[in-house]
Amino acid sequence: MINRVVLVGRLTKDPELRYTPNGVAVANFTLAVNRQFSNQQGDREADFINCIVWRKPAENVANYLKKGSLAGVEGRIQTRSYDNNEGRRVYVTEVVADSVQFLEPKGSGGGGGGSQGGNDFYSRGPAPTGQGGYGQQNPNRNQSRLDEDPFASDGSNIDISDDDLPF
Template structure:
């Protein structure tokens, strides 16, 4: 079973791109506080999140740096060679559900009510490359 549920805060605004076939892909990073041990702060983990389709568009439009967000998905590992020819290993969470727990700056600046947003779950994953 490969399932993960995370709650954290966005480290920066999400970045959205489109594939050649028109599929939206949005990436963002969540900062997750580690449990405190003996009253001392243990730091944070930074987890890369990837979303697709309508979910990706909603994340790009409505999430903002600092906003508390819950993500449900699966872990995806991979690798690539950097420009120096060194192998770089990656770990991402491919989200199938994102819950906006705090709205952040994008809602506050526009004053729009987003309570009826559609697309918290991707509707068509046929174009997902993996």
Template sequence: MSNLNRIILVGFVSTDPELKNTADGVPMAKFSLAVNRPQRADGSAGEVDFIDIVSWRRQAEIASTSLKKGNQAIVEGRVQVRSYDDASGKRVWSTEVVANNILNLKENMVSVPYPRAEEAEPAANNLEDTIPEVSENSEPLPAEEDIPF
């Protein structure tokens, strides 16, 4: 049986990304994403989860300069659970999302105005006007085995 560890989150950046370099000089950025849970059955708002996001290398550098607290973003990645010993020697477990792709919705949204009703093209009144004519001279459709998919 195959395994799959993939997650897609849409939320708001709740902390500015913090860029650091590892001992080997590899850039790493960490930030938190606030993601709403679904609305409750009684209609009240769901809770908010604050999910730690980690990105690496060039993506970390881009995230640290383009993402700001309050931006809406889509993060696609994988869930990672790790442990480490804190300063007092106590074992600490951490769950985070390692980002493969980050899309800053604030920078990537394009506004396309809808035409007003009076500016829109009139709809066809007669459906027959929109259907192309087929004559006896038209090419026949290819046989099913000739279709490339």
């Protein structure tokens, strides 16, 4: 069975951060995701999708995203139900996020924070020291700036063997 969801949209309001009785962080937010087509009046409609994220990524979402922030969410769809105050059964469908990517630089005009360039290190946490990444002993070694284009050509030829090509 497959249950995977990938969404890109803007938050409709600031995330709500709460903690379970055991101290586990959980954040709820709603993404407005534009549809691919326009309605009869020529307007694009959007779907408003409830999302939930747990633990450290939940705290990061609450700290760095706000209403209007552009975010990417990868996760699974979950359906649950509960009885409300009137005794009626209420069904809820939501996306349980495994990963939330902040798709705008912090302070950009689109509405808010995030990791720079859409990096996803907030959901995975730092790499162990000496393994590369954020816990590295020598932070300047083999790192490039986030605003540099890693695919920009410097005008030199690329030395590659035909054996290295996949086709």
